[in-house]
Amino acid sequence: xxxxxxxxxxxxxxxxxxxxxxxxxxxxxxxxxxxxxxxxxxxxxxxxxxxxxxxxxxxxxxxxxxxxxxxxxxxxxxxxxxxxxxxxxxxxxxxxxxxxxxxxxxxxxxxxxxxxxxxxxxxxxxxxxxxxxxxxxxxxxxxxxxxxxxxxxxxxxxxxxxxxxxxxxxxxxxxxxxxxxxxxxxxxxxxxxxxxxxxxxxxxxxxxxxxxxxxxxxxxxxxxxxxxxxxxxxxxxxxxxxxxxxxxxxxxxxxxxxxxxxxxxxxxxxxxxxxxxxxxxxxxxxxxxxxxxxxxxxxxxxxxxxxxxxxxxxxxxxxxxxxxxxxxxxxxxxxxxxxxxxxxxxxxxxxxxxxxxxxxxxxxxxxxxxxxxxxxxxxxxxxxxxxxxxxxxxxxxxxxxxxxxxxxxxxx
Amino acid sequence: xxxxxxxxxxxxxxxxxxxxxxxxxxxxxxxxxxxxxxxxxxxxxxxxxxxxxxxxxxxxxxxxxxxxxxxxxxxxxxxxxxxxxxxxxxxxxxxxxxxxxxxxxxxxxxxxxxxxxxxxxxxxxxxxxxxxxxxxxxxxxxxxxxxxxxxxxxxxxxxxxxxxxxxxxxxxxxxxxxxxxxxxxxxxxxxxxxxxxxxxxxxxxxxxxxxxxxxxxxxxxxxxxxxxxxxxxxxxxxxxxxxxxxxxxxxxxxxxxxxxxxxxxxx
Numbered sequence: 087x088x089x090x091x092x093x094x095x096x097x098x099x100x101x102x103x104x105x106x107x108x109x110x111x112x113x114x115x116x117x118x119x120x121x122x123x124x125x126x127x128x129x130x131x132x133x134x135x136x137x138x139x140x141x142x143x144x145x146x147x148x149x150x151x152x153x154x155x156x157x158x159x160x161x162x163x164x165x166x167x168x169x170x171x172x173x174x175x176x177x178x179x180x181x182x183x184x185x186x187x188x189x190x191x192x193x194x195x196x197x198x199x200x201x202x203x204x205x206x207x208x209x210x211x212x213x214x215x216x217x218x219x220x221x222x223x224x225x226x227x228x229x230x231x232x233x234x235x236x237x238x239x240x241x242x243x244x245x246x247x248x249x250x251x252x253x254x255x256x257x258x259x260x261x262x263x264x265x266x267x268x269x270x271x272x273x274x275x276x277x278x279x280x281x282x283x284x285x286x287x288x289x290x291x292x293x294x295x296x297x298x299x300x301x302x303x304x305x306x307x308x309x310x311x312x313x314x315x316x317x318x319x320x321x322x323x324x325x326x327x328x329x330x331x332x333x334x335x336x337x338x339x340x341x342x343x344x345x346x347x348x349x350x351x352x353x354x355x356x357x358x359x360x361x362x363x364x365x366x367x368x369x370x371x372x373x374x375x376x377x378x379x380x381x382x383x384x385x386x387x388x389x390x391x392x393x394x395x396x397x398x399x400x401x402x403x404x405x406x407x408x409x410x411x412x413x414x415x416x417x418x419x420x421x422x423x424x425x426x427x428x429x430x431x432x433x434x435x436x437x438x439x440x441x442x443x444x445x446x447x448x449x450x451x452x453x454x455x456x457x458x459x460x461x462x463x464x465x466x467x468x469x470x471x472x473x474x475x476x477x478x479x480x481x482x483x484x485x486x487x488x489x490x491x492x493x494x495x496x497x498x
Numbered sequence: 499x500x501x502x503x504x505x506x507x508x509x510x511x512x513x514x515x516x517x518x519x520x521x522x523x524x525x526x527x528x529x530x531x532x533x534x535x536x537x538x539x540x541x542x543x544x545x546x547x548x549x550x551x552x553x554x555x556x557x558x559x560x561x562x563x564x565x566x567x568x569x570x571x572x573x574x575x576x577x578x579x580x581x582x583x584x585x586x587x588x589x590x591x592x593x594x595x596x597x598x599x600x601x602x603x604x605x606x607x608x609x610x611x612x613x614x615x616x617x618x619x620x621x622x623x624x625x626x627x628x629x630x631x632x633x634x635x636x637x638x639x640x641x642x643x644x645x646x647x648x649x650x651x652x653x654x655x656x657x658x659x660x661x662x663x664x665x666x667x668x669x670x671x672x673x674x675x676x677x678x679x680x681x682x683x684x685x686x687x688x689x690x691x692x693x694x695x696x697x698x699x700x701x702x703x704x705x706x707x708x709x710x711x712x713x714x715x716x717x718x719x720x721x722x723x724x725x726x727x728x729x730x731x732x733x734x735x736x737x738x739x740x741x742x743x744x745x746x747x748x749x750x751x752x753x754x755x756x757x758x759x760x761x762x763x764x765x
Contacts, residue, residue: 088616095613102601406597409558410658411586411614413579491558495593 089419096424100431103396110392111432113385114474118436118467120378123443126457128371133458135363143220144323144356147330149316149337152350166341166350168310169298174336175318181336183329186214186319191297191304191311197243197290198263199251206247208264208290210297218317221286226258226273229293233272237295241269245277246287264292264301326355379470385432386474393425393482404486405494414487421486425479426472433471437464503570505665505697506532506555511564513550513720524550525561526720534665537689537698539711544703547720549670552701556589556668557581569665586614590659594671596651598643604630604654605639611662629657633687649680656687660696667691669700673707685710 100107151167172189175181192209215221216228224245233240241262248255248271251262261268269292278285298304298311305312320329330353337351397404404417412420444457513525525547532538532555542548553559554566557573566573568588573581585591598607605626612622630639633653643651652672659667669688673681685707692698700711708714716724 091613091619098602098606402597403599406593406599407610407614408582409556409585409591410611411582411662413582413614416614492553495558495597 089423092419092423093427095420096427099396099424100427106392107428110388111428111435113388114382114429114432114471115385115436115439117378117382117385118433118471119439119443120381121375121470122437122440122459122463122467123457124374124378125371125463126440126444126459127455128367128374129458129460129463130456132364132367132371134455135367136360139356139360139363141220143218143319145320145326146218146356147318147320147326147333148354149318149333150314150352150354151312152348152352164307165305165312166307167316167337168307168312169294170308170310171337171340172313172316174340175316175333181329181332183321183325183332184318185321186218186317188212188214188218188317189294189313190215190315190317191294191302191313193302193314195264195301197247197251199260202251204247204250206243206288206290208241208292208297208301210292210294210301212294214319215291215317218319219286222276224274224276225256226271228273229291234293234295237293237299239267239269239296240272240293242273242275242291243271244275244285244287244289247290248274262290267300269296326357330355382470382474386429386478389425389428389475390478390482392428393421393479394485396424397421397482397486400486401489401494401497404489405491405497408489408491409495417487418483421483422476422479425482426475429471429475429479430468433468436471437467503533504531505534505536505569506530506699507565507567507570508554509565511551511554511561511566513547513554513559514562523720525554527564528720528722530715530722530725532666532697532699534697535692535695537692537712538700538715539708539713540699540701540715540717541703541705541708542717545719546717548701548717550720551717552668552670552699555666555699556591557585582614586611587662588665590656590662590664590667592652592655592659592667592669592672594674596643596648596655596675598651598654601642601644603640603642604635604646604657607643607654608657608661610658615662625661626657629661630654632660633657647680648676649683652676652680652684653687656684656691660691666697666699669698671702671704672700673702673704681707 149167151165169189172187175184175187178184188211190209190211192207194205195208197204197206197208209215211229212234213229213231216223221228223242226242228242229240232238241264243251243257243262245255248257251257252260255274257271257274260271262271263269275286275289278287292301294313318329318333320326333353334349338349341350343350407417407420440457440459444459447453447455447457508528508530511525511528511530512523515522515524528547528551530551540548540551550559554561554573555568557568557576560566560573568584571584576584599610605623608626608629609622612625617625627636627639630636633656635650635653635657638646638650638654641650643654646654652675656667656672667688672688673684676684688698688700689710698711700707702708714724714726715722
């Protein structure tokens, strides 16, 4: 194909002006590297978060009371999610797709051990919490059914709490005081490794009965203690939606909501959480990439500028080529392909740089984010830099074709 | 046309340039025909119209009025593309300033017309080297212009003009940028090529160069004032209908064709 014959011509011409060519390409190199790196960081970050969310189970549903107050001047909203709801949801006959229902009542409170104390989020819950939230133990065990039933004064703490209170993590059997009451440490949670999303390093867990009855001054609704949230596990990932419907039905019925009333609770699933996170990271990545893309456009204008200079500088060459029999299309293609080669070369170098960064990041131990560069991003980078070359090269190339050969030959 | 066997045939050619308000008559009714195998010098001072004449013969410019034909093909009916193809195949240009591409080896310069003639790369390299051998620069094929002397550069330009085996070589002040001795070498090369059958048209203001030609056409103020070829005489003579004095074809065309074949086979 004749088109390919222009590539050696373009390469020759670029090689003849190496310094200028590399400065020109710099804009495209930086633009492509910036876009790819930012896309990679965005993707790496979102993959990290999604991994963490997924590691906590994709079958989990979380029910929380609505925080909206009803109507004008309704005052503080009445909290209607109670232990009664938890018992009702635990009835497998009506909720075949739900396997575990775990109430939680949490608050921030001071833990004391000897002369040390620490403000910690303490959650009253049941034995199934560890299963639903995939908790792993470093020391001892989680709360047992017996301890829940007897509202024993036992506590499971995170590693940060253990080290702050005892300066070590082997603390099973030690005693912690909450509001003057002694609690025996029965387990220490495994360190989650980062302070990020879903870490339990800085928390404590006690039997729900103890939290309700003794530690927190918990209000009741229709005679039942309220809870701050309820976690449930669906039987499988496919049945999460069915489980959600079953929960909704039971709670609407129990809360006496009419057909026109909105839910006074919200059910969030891991899937909906993933969706939200995905949307947020995508928006951020798009925003940052758009900013980086501006540098690509600037690079493209640099190409146009240099190609215009090049056309003027090579006026005589263009005249000569026309005298030797070059068609208008020959001249057009020559300059167009020259700018295409410039931008493609710049694009490839930009890709190499962002890949180098990605490899570098992988070698840094404990670096929080991986740089993930996908094939689609590569195609995008190559496509964008090539179209930059074609778009910004078109005007200078057209200028070249419009030169009158006689004038061009006479040009000094 | 008056004589369709002529290589170049011009009839009552005028060229008018619009320079702001005023019109400049660069050519004013020029009639001229050049046969295959001729060795013609067009002389005149600057502004005499000789460059415009060359541009029209070389299909770089088109006349405002009159009929111009090359190899019997009327230029006025040609598209830009066809004109480019004719320049490529039929005409070789040699310029005063050589007009070589910077930083490009000699053989790549010579290859250029073949590139536009769509000759495959392997064949075009071979033909470029042959053309360089023809001008005595076989050894310098890989040298770039800045590694060549002025005379050698002009010979590269001549090889480039020859490589597509044109019928006509147009040289615009080919020795203008050379010293006397190298100028002499270049002229000797031209004359050797002419001996081998090439039609040669040299535009010059140097009377010595002009006198070497077999036919000298002198121009002034856009008209031909003298033509050493008595048969064609002046433009006005032709216009007055002296058809008895119409250009007598040189007796060589067939022989030239054969010579030409031989010439290329030899290299």
